[in-house]
Every structure is written in C-alpha cells, then in structure tokens.
Amino acid sequence: xxxxxxxxxxxxxxxxxxxxxxxxxxxxxxxxxxxxxxxxxxxxxxxxxxxxxxxxxxxxxxxxxxxxxxxxxxxxxxxxxxxxxxxxxxxxxxxxx
Numbered sequence: 001x002x003x004x005x006x007x008x009x010x011x012x013x014x015x016x017x018x019x020x021x022x023x024x025x026x027x028x029x030x031x032x033x034x035x036x037x038x039x040x041x042x043x044x045x046x047x048x049x050x051x052x053x054x055x056x057x058x059x060x061x062x063x064x065x066x067x068x069x070x071x072x073x074x075x076x077x078x079x080x081x082x083x084x085x086x087x088x089x090x091x092x093x094x095x096x097x
Contacts, residue, residue, distance in 0.1 A: 020072075035075055035076045035077065036040070036066070036068070036073040036075055036076075037074045037075075038071075038073065038074075039054065039072055039074070041074075042053075042063070042079055045065075045076070045079055046079055046082075046083055053065075063078055063079050063082035064078045064082065
C-alpha cells in the first residue's frame with residue numbers, strides 16, 4: 001500500500017518534554033501575534049536547538065529570557081537584539097564590549 005504524501009510543514013514529531021511540533025518552522029512562521037516565544041520557538045527563530053538555549057541559560061550567556069511562573073519565555077525583540085549584537089566580520093574577532 002502506497003503511503004500518502006504529507007506536506008512537510010504538516011508533519012510532526014515528538015520531542016522529549018516539548019510535545020508535538022512542526023518539523024519545518026523558521027523565523028517567518030515562528031513570529032506570532034504574541035511576542036513571547038517558548039524555548040523551542042526561540043530556538044527555531046535563531047536557528048539553535050532548545051537544548052543549546054537551555055545550556056546558554058545555565059551558563060549565563062545567550063539571549064535574555066524571562067520567567068513567567070515556571071515557564072521560560074523569550075521576547076522576540078530580545079532575540080533580534082541579541083542576534084544583532086553578535087554580528088562578526090572575522091573569525092577571530094572579539095565581540096565589542
């Protein structure tokens with residue numbers, strides 16, 4: 001029996017601890033009406049995994065985040081500002097202070 005074609009943006013998968021998610025997301029689809037993003041959405045927005053963002057939070061580096069109760073949230077403007085602040089023109093360049 002032939003499997004029906006499923007559009008890639010509609011395919012979902014289970015990630016441990018984060019529920020069902022779209023495989024293909026990215027900045028245009030992630031930018032919701034609500035400016036606060038979950039770690040998974042924030043990771044999709046800046047093209048890092050949610051686990052990398054978690055490690056950055058633990059080390060005190062990375063984009064600013066907020067705690068809404070027990071939930072970690074990233075404001076989309078903070079993500080964009082953090083990304084802009086990390087622009088480099090050379091591999092061995094140190095970021096401006």
